[in-house]
Amino acid sequence: MIKIWSMKKNEDAAAKKKPKTSAAQLRVQKDITELDLPSTMKIEFENPEDLLNFTLRITPDEGMYKGAEFKFSFTINTNYPHEPPKVKCIPKIYHPNVDLEGNVCLNILREDWKPVLNLNSVMVGLQYLFLEPNAEDPLNKEAAEDLRKNRDTFIQNVKRSMQGRAINGVTSHHADSGLDVSEDANEDTSQLDMKNISLDDQPDTMKPTPSISVPIPITPEKEYSYTHDPVGSTSPTPKPYAKPSVISASVALSINTDVASPSGTEPVSGSISAPPKTPTPDSAPPRTPVPVSSPSPGLSPDKKTHRQARSVGPSMLEKVISKTRPTHLPPKNKVEDVKHMKEYAQMMEKSRVTERHKKQELEQRRLARERAVEDSLHVWQREVVPNWKDAVRKPHIRQMWWRGIPSRLRGELWIKAVGNGLAISKESYKRCLTRASRALTSGSFPVETLAIIEEDIRVTLPGLHIFHPETGPLYQDLKDLLCAWVVSRSDEGLGYVKGVASMAGMLLINMPGDDAFVCMRNLLERHCLRSFYGGSGAKDDIEAYYRIFDTLLADGVPKVFFNFKQHQVTPSQYLPDWILPMFLHHLPFEACARIWDVIILEGDSFLYRTALAIIAVIESRLFFPDRKELMEVLRGENKAALDAAKRNGISVDQSARYEQYGMNEEVLWVQIMGMEEWWKESTWSRLIQRELPDV
Structure with missing residues (x-):
C-alpha cells in the first residue's frame, strides 16, 4: 500500500511539472495536421517538441527558380493566430520580394493577415513568390527594377545567383546555406556560355522530344545529356519518344544557340548563319543531330513569341490559376470554376457596397453632428460665452465642447480658453511688428529666416488658397504675424521654427492679427x-516626452510599438511632424479644427491622445517589415497608398496627407472616443511626474 501511494505521488508530481500547452501551440498543431503540401514543399522540426519553430524547404518545379531549393524559417509567437508567423528566408537570394536580410514581402504576413488564415495559406503564398515575383511591392528594389525594365536580364541574374555568382556586388548563399543548385555552378564562363542555349528552364532529360533535324551539339553536362550511354561512346542515341509533333522549319530556325554546328553536318537552310566553332572538352561525346520540339523546355523559340505582356490585363499565371481553390488540390471542372468565380465576384461587389454604406453612414453622422452644433448655438451664447470657466465644469457643456465649437464662436472661445498668462497686450504686437518692418526695410532682418518664413507660408494650408503669396488675401497678415513673432522670440535668444506658420494661419482664420499674436504666444x-x-535648450524635455509617448504607445497599440522597436522607428522621427503644426500637415482642416477645440480645453494630454488615435487608424499599414516603408507611411508618402487613392478618385491634399488612408474627422474621432476604456488623465499626470518632475 505504501509503495502504491508512493508511485501515485510521483505521478502527480510529474503531472505538475509538465508544461501547459498554450493556445498558440494547439492552433499550430491543428494547422500542421491539416497541411496538404505538394511534393515541392517539406517542413522540418529541429526539435520535435517545439512546434513554434521549424523550417520549410521549397523546391520550385517550374518558373525561373526551377530546380533550386530555398529554406525558410518559421517563428511563431504566443499571440498566434492573432499575429502572423515571422518568416525569414535563410539563404541570400536574388528576388524582388525578399531582401538581403531574409525579410519576405507577402501581404498575408502583414496588413492582410487574419486569424482565420493558417500555415498552409502562408506556405502556398511563399510558393507563389517563386512562380510570379511581384515587382510592384518590392523589398529588393534593385531586383524589382531589373524585372520591370528587362525581364530577360532579370532571368539571367536569377540563374547566375543560383550558381553562386555575385549580383550587384552581393553573392547569394550556396549549398552551405540551404540553397541547392546544380553541381556545375562554379564552372568557367566559357562553359556556361556553351550550355546557355536559351534563358528558359533547363530541358528535362526524362521527357521525350518530337523529331525535327536541327544540328545542335551535345555537351558533357548532365542537364543536356539526351542518352544514358557512357561518355565517349561513338554514337549516343536520343531518348525515344512517343507521337512526335511536327513543327515548321521557320519556328525551328528561330532557336538561339551559342554553340557551333557539329563538324561534317550542314546547317539547315534558312536565316540561321553558322556561328564560329567552339572547342569542346576531350571527354565530350560525339556531336549528333538532336530532335527538337516546338517549343521544347530547353530550346525555346525567340523570346518575343512567348514573353508575358505585363502592361495590360491579367498575367498568364492569373489566367490559369484558380482563384477559388488552392493549387495543391485537383483542378475544378470548368462549370464549377465559372460558378465559383461568379460567386467570388458577387462577394467582392458586396464588400464594395458595404464599404460605400459605411462611408455614407459616417457622412450622415458628420452632418447630424454639425446640425447639432449649429442648433446648440443659443446654449453656447447663453451659458458658455459669458462665463466659460464655470460652464466647462458642467459635464454636458464639456461633452458639447468635445463635439465641436460653432465656427462663428471658435475664435472668441479659443482666446478665453488659452488665456493670457504672459500678460501680453495688443500693443505688444504692434511694437514687435514695427521692429520687424524696420529690420526688413534696413536689411538687418536675417535673410535665412525670411527665406524659411516664405517657404513655410507656401505650404500653409494650400488647399484653402488664402495664404498664397500672389493671390491669398491673408498672405501679408500671416507674414506680419510670423515676423513679429520672430522679433518677440529674439529677446529670449530663440529663432524661427519651421511649421509654426500653420499654427499662425489657423489662428488668423479665426481671429484678428493682434489677438492671434497674443493667443499664439500664450499657447506656445x-x-x-x-x-x-x-x-536645443529643451532637448532633455523633448526626450522625456518621447519616452512618455513610447509608454502610451506600448499600452494602447502594442503590436505597432513592437514593430517600431524591431525596425528602430522612434517617436523623434515622426512625432515632431505632428505636434509642431498641431496636425495641420496631415489631417483634414475640419478634423483639425475640432481637435484644436479640445487641445485648447484639455491641454497637452490631448496632443498625445490624438497622435495615438492616428496610429490606431493606420495600424494595419504599420506592420511592414521594412523601416523605409514604415517611414513613408508615417510621412504620408507611401506610393501604393497614393496610387490606390488615385484609382478611387481621392484627391490628396498636401495639407491633409492622411486622407489617402481614409482618415477623416469621424473615423479619427471613433478611435479617440474608443480610448475611454483605457485612457486615464491620472496616467498622463503620473508619467509627467516621473519623466518631468520639475513641471
Missing part, C-alpha cells in the same frame, strides 16, 4: 509645445 507657453519649440 504650454510646456509640451514650449519644449518642441524651445530649440
Whole structure:
C-alpha cells in the first residue's frame, strides 16, 4: 500500500511539472495536421517538441527558380493566430520580394493577415513568390527594377545567383546555406556560355522530344545529356519518344544557340548563319543531330513569341490559376470554376457596397453632428460665452465642447480658453511688428529666416488658397504675424521654427492679427509645445516626452510599438511632424479644427491622445517589415497608398496627407472616443511626474 501511494505521488508530481500547452501551440498543431503540401514543399522540426519553430524547404518545379531549393524559417509567437508567423528566408537570394536580410514581402504576413488564415495559406503564398515575383511591392528594389525594365536580364541574374555568382556586388548563399543548385555552378564562363542555349528552364532529360533535324551539339553536362550511354561512346542515341509533333522549319530556325554546328553536318537552310566553332572538352561525346520540339523546355523559340505582356490585363499565371481553390488540390471542372468565380465576384461587389454604406453612414453622422452644433448655438451664447470657466465644469457643456465649437464662436472661445498668462497686450504686437518692418526695410532682418518664413507660408494650408503669396488675401497678415513673432522670440535668444506658420494661419482664420499674436504666444507657453519649440535648450524635455509617448504607445497599440522597436522607428522621427503644426500637415482642416477645440480645453494630454488615435487608424499599414516603408507611411508618402487613392478618385491634399488612408474627422474621432476604456488623465499626470518632475 505504501509503495502504491508512493508511485501515485510521483505521478502527480510529474503531472505538475509538465508544461501547459498554450493556445498558440494547439492552433499550430491543428494547422500542421491539416497541411496538404505538394511534393515541392517539406517542413522540418529541429526539435520535435517545439512546434513554434521549424523550417520549410521549397523546391520550385517550374518558373525561373526551377530546380533550386530555398529554406525558410518559421517563428511563431504566443499571440498566434492573432499575429502572423515571422518568416525569414535563410539563404541570400536574388528576388524582388525578399531582401538581403531574409525579410519576405507577402501581404498575408502583414496588413492582410487574419486569424482565420493558417500555415498552409502562408506556405502556398511563399510558393507563389517563386512562380510570379511581384515587382510592384518590392523589398529588393534593385531586383524589382531589373524585372520591370528587362525581364530577360532579370532571368539571367536569377540563374547566375543560383550558381553562386555575385549580383550587384552581393553573392547569394550556396549549398552551405540551404540553397541547392546544380553541381556545375562554379564552372568557367566559357562553359556556361556553351550550355546557355536559351534563358528558359533547363530541358528535362526524362521527357521525350518530337523529331525535327536541327544540328545542335551535345555537351558533357548532365542537364543536356539526351542518352544514358557512357561518355565517349561513338554514337549516343536520343531518348525515344512517343507521337512526335511536327513543327515548321521557320519556328525551328528561330532557336538561339551559342554553340557551333557539329563538324561534317550542314546547317539547315534558312536565316540561321553558322556561328564560329567552339572547342569542346576531350571527354565530350560525339556531336549528333538532336530532335527538337516546338517549343521544347530547353530550346525555346525567340523570346518575343512567348514573353508575358505585363502592361495590360491579367498575367498568364492569373489566367490559369484558380482563384477559388488552392493549387495543391485537383483542378475544378470548368462549370464549377465559372460558378465559383461568379460567386467570388458577387462577394467582392458586396464588400464594395458595404464599404460605400459605411462611408455614407459616417457622412450622415458628420452632418447630424454639425446640425447639432449649429442648433446648440443659443446654449453656447447663453451659458458658455459669458462665463466659460464655470460652464466647462458642467459635464454636458464639456461633452458639447468635445463635439465641436460653432465656427462663428471658435475664435472668441479659443482666446478665453488659452488665456493670457504672459500678460501680453495688443500693443505688444504692434511694437514687435514695427521692429520687424524696420529690420526688413534696413536689411538687418536675417535673410535665412525670411527665406524659411516664405517657404513655410507656401505650404500653409494650400488647399484653402488664402495664404498664397500672389493671390491669398491673408498672405501679408500671416507674414506680419510670423515676423513679429520672430522679433518677440529674439529677446529670449530663440529663432524661427519651421511649421509654426500653420499654427499662425489657423489662428488668423479665426481671429484678428493682434489677438492671434497674443493667443499664439500664450499657447506656445504650454510646456509640451514650449519644449518642441524651445530649440536645443529643451532637448532633455523633448526626450522625456518621447519616452512618455513610447509608454502610451506600448499600452494602447502594442503590436505597432513592437514593430517600431524591431525596425528602430522612434517617436523623434515622426512625432515632431505632428505636434509642431498641431496636425495641420496631415489631417483634414475640419478634423483639425475640432481637435484644436479640445487641445485648447484639455491641454497637452490631448496632443498625445490624438497622435495615438492616428496610429490606431493606420495600424494595419504599420506592420511592414521594412523601416523605409514604415517611414513613408508615417510621412504620408507611401506610393501604393497614393496610387490606390488615385484609382478611387481621392484627391490628396498636401495639407491633409492622411486622407489617402481614409482618415477623416469621424473615423479619427471613433478611435479617440474608443480610448475611454483605457485612457486615464491620472496616467498622463503620473508619467509627467516621473519623466518631468520639475513641471
